[in-house]
Amino acid sequence: MIELEDVSHSYCGAQLLSGISLRLQPGSFHFLTGPSGAGKTTLLKLCYAELRPTRGRVRLFGAELAGMDRDAVARTRRRIGVVHQDCQFLDHLPLAENVSLPLLVAGRDVAAEAENLRELLAWVGLQAQTDALPPQLSGGERQRAALARAVIMDPDVILADEPTGNVDWEMSLRILQLLVELNRMGKAILVATHDLNLIRAAKAQVAARVLRIKEQQLQQAGAEL
Amino acid sequence: MRRLAPLAALLAGDARADRVVPPSGFTAQLTRFTAGAMAFLTVFALALSLAAGRLADHWDEALARTATVRLSAAEGQMAAQTEAILEVLRTTPGVAAARAITDEEQRALLEPWFGPDLPVDTLPLPRLIEVTETEAGMDAEALRFRLAGEAPGAVLDDHSRWRRPLIEAAGRLRLLGWLAIGLIGAAMAAMIALSAHAALAANARVIAVLRLVGARDAFIARAFVRRFTRRALEGAAAGMALGMLAVALLPRADAAAGVLAGLGFRGTDWLVPLLLPPISAAVALAATRITAMRVLKGIT
Numbered sequence: 001m002i003e004l005e006d007v008s009h010s011y012c013g014a015q016l017l018s019g020i021s022l023r024l025q026p027g028s029f030h031f032l033t034g035p036s037g038a039g040k041t042t043l044l045k046l047c048y049a050e051l052r053p054t055r056g057r058v059r060l061f062g063a064e065l066a067g068m069d070r071d072a073v074a075r076t077r078r079r080i081g082v083v084h085q086d087c088q089f090l091d092h093l094p095l096a097e098n099v100s101l102p103l104l105v106a107g108r109d110v111a112a113e114a115e116n117l118r119e120l121l122a123w124v125g126l127q128a129q130t131d132a133l134p135p136q137l138s139g140g141e142r143q144r145a146a147l148a149r150a151v152i153m154d155p156d157v158i159l160a161d162e163p164t165g166n167v168d169w170e171m172s173l174r175i176l177q178l179l180v181e182l183n184r185m186g187k188a189i190l191v192a193t194h195d196l197n198l199i200r201a202a203k204a205q206v207a208a209r210v211l212r213i214k215e216q217q218l219q220q221a222g223a224e225l
Numbered sequence: 226m227r228r229l230a231p232l233a234a235l236l237a238g239d240a241r242a243d244r245v246v247p248p249s250g251f252t253a254q255l256t257r258f259t260a261g262a263m264a265f266l267t268v269f270a271l272a273l274s275l276a277a278g279r280l281a282d283h284w285d286e287a288l289a290r291t292a293t294v295r296l297s298a299a300e301g302q303m304a305a306q307t308e309a310i311l312e313v314l315r316t317t318p319g320v321a322a323a324r325a326i327t328d329e330e331q332r333a334l335l336e337p338w339f340g341p342d343l344p345v346d347t348l349p350l351p352r353l354i355e356v357t358e359t360e361a362g363m364d365a366e367a368l369r370f371r372l373a374g375e376a377p378g379a380v381l382d383d384h385s386r387w388r389r390p391l392i393e394a395a396g397r398l399r400l401l402g403w404l405a406i407g408l409i410g411a412a413m414a415a416m417i418a419l420s421a422h423a424a425l426a427a428n429a430r431v432i433a434v435l436r437l438v439g440a441r442d443a444f445i446a447r448a449f450v451r452r453f454t455r456r457a458l459e460g461a462a463a464g465m466a467l468g469m470l471a472v473a474l475l476p477r478a479d480a481a482a483g484v485l486a487g488l489g490f491r492g493t494d495w496l497v498p499l500l501l502p503p504i505s506a507a508v509a510l511a512a513t514r515i516t517a518m519r520v521l522k523g524i525t
């Protein structure tokens with residue numbers, strides 16, 4: 001569904017990633033690790049077209065990113081659920097409206113999906129916080145809200161950037177549980193994290209592949225995990 | 226009317242979609258004020274243009290088919306020459322009627338300048354003969370030539386000499402009025418574009434989030450377009466109402482005062498300013514949309 005072929009990326013001439021190839025198949029579960037600043041977030045941005053590669057090809061659901069106009073990019077993003085490292089909420093809207101934002105911008109009838117929204121918020125354990133503004137939420141609540149927003153359009157792929165970045169171990173496991181459930185529903189999952197314990201915990205439940213960015217390249221990791 | 230339907234739908238709006246961009250507080254009032262001030266000024270420019278147009282038409286119609294023969298002659302010659310002139314005019318093609326102005330009428334004409342006690346009969350005043358032309362009009366040059374033969378003291382004034390510059394002046398005034406309206410419209414478009422630009426810049430983060438969750442540029446632009454269109458409509462409606470009130474309350478000078486006396490609206494003229502709010506809304510819509518689509522292109 002998401003294919004990167006020999007992709008390189010540099011910011012203002014500074015090479016960060018080079019020769020990266022990656023395929024996300026339905027039902028797959030990938031972890032992406034690497035030291036801070038290695039380019040994990042950058043790689044995810046290439047996967048949902050926030051960035052275009054400086055070299056190589058990106059294919060999203062069979063379409064070449066290079067040939068997509070702005071509207072096509074917007075429509076493609078609706079099929080990819082993203083949990084951003086910094087969550088990316090609209091701080092002036094209550095939680096429920098932030099979570100249903102993808103429905104609204106896609107022109108769907110938000111009122112008609114109210115039941116769906118309630119179930120989703122219950123699934124991530126936020127049914128009591130629907131009217132809270134994002135700045136009033138705890139880190140873990142924000143991460144779960146971001147996950148809820150990522151899945152509300154029922155996407156085939158979910159990209160999560162440090163979804164357990166600022167929460168305790170118990171909450172990390174809870175978020176992992178939600179991701180595993182989504183994977184069991186057949187969704188492709190890619191999680192960027194540097195939490196090796198989280199990866200170990202996941203491997204006990206799903207057949208996850210672990211990729212690592214090292215010296216601009218993408219490597220298969222795993223033996224030591 | 227059909228073209229206004231999408232505008233109405235846009236203004237009715239979608240409360241939920243509008244909320245994605247946070248409310249902007251006092252700058253909203255500035256947009257309303259600008260639109261209001263512009264509409265107010267436009268009402269006056271309109272009044273000026275319409276009055277100038279009316280004046281030009283009036284002069285054109287009232288004076289187009291009249292001429293005057295002015296006769297200066299010695300006391301004894303006056304009556305005979307007047308008769309000769311009237312005879313010439315009777316046989317001139319294109320002259321519908323000719324009539325000598327009486328002493329009483331002459332006194333009435335001069336009264337505003339010299340007072341009621343003017344001894345008209347003792348003054349060496351020229352005799353005036355009023356000529357009304359037919360639809361086809363007369364050949365002024367030929368008539369002048371004949372008059373020179375029959376009555377050497379007669380001068381034909383077909384009014385065109387002073388009528389033309391007056392009509393030209395009125396026409397120019399009307400043109401200036403429309404030009405002013407055009408400039409006011411353009412200035413409003415520019416100001417709306419500027420404030421839309423500022424609003425887009427202030428909401429850069431909101432826009433980035435909307436793009437990330439899959440919003441098309443058109444969706445984002447609409448949220449801004451709706452706001453600015455509605456504000457322009459409200460402001461222009463208020464400005465128009467105040468402008469019309471001010472025109473209605475203008476003191477009525479009497480007819481002799483020319484353009485200024487005519488400044489105002491007559492009859493159906495009053496309907497013209499009612500177009501200002503929808504036109505302002507349309508201008509705001511276009512200005513905001515063009516600005517938004519342009520700015521959005523620069524955001525991933």
Ligand SMILES: Nc1ncnc2c1ncn2[C@@H]1O[C@H](COP(=O)(O)OP(=O)(O)OP(=O)(O)O)[C@@H](O)[C@H]1O
Pocket residue numbers: 011012016034035036037038039040041042043085194
């Ligand atoms: N827009 C940008 N312009 C220039 N440099 C950038 C930009 N975004 C990221 N970088 C640089 O690219 C490098 C990789 O950034 P990236 O966010 O992909 O790292 P990361 O692996 O996600 O790190 P972390 O684990 O801390 O989230 C960093 O050195 C960062 O400074």
Ligand SMILES: [Mg+2]
Pocket residue numbers: 040041042085161
């Ligand atoms: Mg990162």
